[in-house]
Amino acid sequence: MTATPLTCDGCGQDGRRYRRGLCGTCALTEDLQAALDDGHGSIRPELLPLFEGMRQMDNPRAGVSWLRRPHVAEMLRTLANPDTAITHETVDAMTPWRSAAYLRDLLMHHGVLPAVDRHLLLFQRWLAEWLTGIDDVAHRRLLERFATWHLLRKLRTIVNRQPLGMKRNQDARRVLVQAAAFLTWLNDHHARLGGCTQADLDAWHTPPPSWPGGPPRRSCAGA
Numbered sequence: 001m002t003a004t005p006l007t008c009d010g011c012g013q014d015g016r017r018y019r020r021g022l023c024g025t026c027a028l029t030e031d032l033q034a035a036l037d038d039g040h041g042s043i044r045p046e047l048l049p050l051f052e053g054m055r056q057m058d059n060p061r062a063g064v065s066w067l068r069r070p071h072v073a074e075m076l077r078t079l080a081n082p083d084t085a086i087t088h089e090t091v092d093a094m095t096p097w098r099s100a101a102y103l104r105d106l107l108m109h110h111g112v113l114p115a116v117d118r119h120l121l122l123f124q125r126w127l128a129e130w131l132t133g134i135d136d137v138a139h140r141r142l143l144e145r146f147a148t149w150h151l152l153r154k155l156r157t158i159v160n161r162q163p164l165g166m167k168r169n170q171d172a173r174r175v176l177v178q179a180a181a182f183l184t185w186l187n188d189h190h191a192r193l194g195g196c197t198q199a200d201l202d203a204w205h206t207p208p209p210s211w212p213g214g215p216p217r218r219s220c221a222g223a
């Protein structure tokens, strides 16, 4: 990875050697082609704006390093698969959250995904940060699924009709904080209550009045 001058074998431009006879941009292009390969040596047309945009980034070393992260490679492999729908919901299901949020920003920046509501994005960023602060791994997984399949779906339903707004963003945060407190409370009463499942947590949640309707409030504590 020595930065010695060369005439690049890939683009023919004079520049700095990144690896073998390639400049940084050509090395990044090569890695992007591999990362976004649809399994038949091509890149899906939907992902070409991402490919073209990324390969011309000012700091190709940063792009090459990013592509080397195993979870990034996995996320891109998922998107590259022609059987995968390239949607916000697909990115929602990706982990870890922080990396998925970064990938979403890139996909929106390059026009692969439509821009999302600002408050929805703020909520998702808060969620990624908040989840990392949940020490109990089982609780964190449960809350992550609850947020993905319950809260985010409802928020997207709203965004399809109107801007989310700060209040609903804050309401969603409050619901999650309460859900975390509920799980902790269940833990403390575990001997008496027995296990609580994802279905219990979904059922426990009642959407705020400003959200689309959901199931009536109940909890496994009261069942």
Ligand SMILES: [Zn+2]
Residues within 6 Å of the ligand: 008, 009, 010, 011, 012, 013, 022, 023, 024, 025, 026, 027
């Ligand atoms: Zn080159």
